[in-house]
Amino acid sequence: MAAPISVLHVEDDSQFAELTRRGLERESAGISIETVANADAAFDRIAADRPDCVVSDYQMPGANGIEFLRELRADYPELPFILYTSKGSEAVASDAISAGVTDYIQKDATTGQYELLARRIEQAVARRRAERDYREIFEKVPAGIVVHDPETGEIVDANRRFCELLGHDHEDVIGMTVGDFSADEPSYEAAKGHSKIQQAAAGEPQRFTWRDQTSDGETFPVEVALERTTIGGQERVLAFVRDLSDDPGAVDAPD
Numbered sequence: 001m002a003a004p005i006s007v008l009h010v011e012d013d014s015q016f017a018e019l020t021r022r023g024l025e026r027e028s029a030g031i032s033i034e035t036v037a038n039a040d041a042a043f044d045r046i047a048a049d050r051p052d053c054v055v056s057d058y059q060m061p062g063a064n065g066i067e068f069l070r071e072l073r074a075d076y077p078e079l080p081f082i083l084y085t086s087k088g089s090e091a092v093a094s095d096a097i098s099a100g101v102t103d104y105i106q107k108d109a110t111t112g113q114y115e116l117l118a119r120r121i122e123q124a125v126a127r128r129r130a131e132r133d134y135r136e137i138f139e140k141v142p143a144g145i146v147v148h149d150p151e152t153g154e155i156v157d158a159n160r161r162f163c164e165l166l167g168h169d170h171e172d173v174i175g176m177t178v179g180d181f182s183a184d185e186p187s188y189e190a191a192k193g194h195s196k197i198q199q200a201a202a203g204e205p206q207r208f209t210w211r212d213q214t215s216d217g218e219t220f221p222v223e224v225a226l227e228r229t230t231i232g233g234q235e236r237v238l239a240f241v242r243d244l245s246d247d248p249g250a251v252d253a254p255d
Contacts, residue, residue, distance in 0.1 A: 004063055005031045005032070005125050010039045010056040010068065016107075017060075020055075020084075023114030024121070031118060035060070039068035046076065052125045058085035066092070069099045078131070080124035084117060131232075144222075144241035147231060149208060150201035153177045153194045162241055165222075167215035183211035183219040200226035200237045209244070220245045 058065035144162030179190025
């Protein structure tokens with residue numbers, strides 16, 4: 001059975017809010033809804049209850065739905081947010097996307113809108129929960145883990161352990177390529193490392209030894225395993241990096 005989903009509905013029209021509550025709870029027994037009338041009240045409820053998803057109107061007293069979303073993203077960048085409004089236009093949709101909306105649905109008079117809204121809520125929350133579970137595993141693994149863009153070789157994500165190995169902050173690691181943290185020796189040229197990433201991206205898993213370099217210029221041996229994967233719908237190359245500093249049999253030259 002799927003976990004329950006708590007939804008905060010921000011809607012100043014109490015009659016429409018009640019219709020939405022009934023429609024959603026009819027379509028999905030796992031969804032429970034609380035309604036508030038404006039953004040200020042929504043912030044209080046979010047801080048107190050931490051809902052799984054926010055569904056908001058556009059035209060409301062005080063801050064409109066886009067203004068509310070922009071402010072919300074400063075403190076809750078990952079919280080699923082669905083703009084559910086009768087104010088449908090390309091300009092509103094564009095502003096919503098720029099502000100970080102999860103989904104955008106126009107209100108209509110048909111009962112089918114509640115089924116659509118329920119499915120979009122379930123999908124948004126499922127994606128967020130999967131990302132949260134992925135992140136938890138990502139950070140708990142004792143080895144360094146790096147996510148590479150297969151085309152550029154740039155790092156798009158890395159776990160805490162990898163950052164510790166190099167002595168860099170996470171934000172400094174993002175955007176690095178192999179050449180930025182490899183030993184300055186002929187055997188560990190950036191082109192050779194990038195070639196390994198390309199082979200993994202082509203479906204040929206790689207395992208080899210390498211020599212990384214810390215932010216202080218010290219070098220140390222590592223074992224690297226590369227494999228192709230898909231994260232968030234995008235093709236990536238995942239690198240598992242194991243420190244071999246304490247291994248007397250560590251090989252210094254790449255295989």
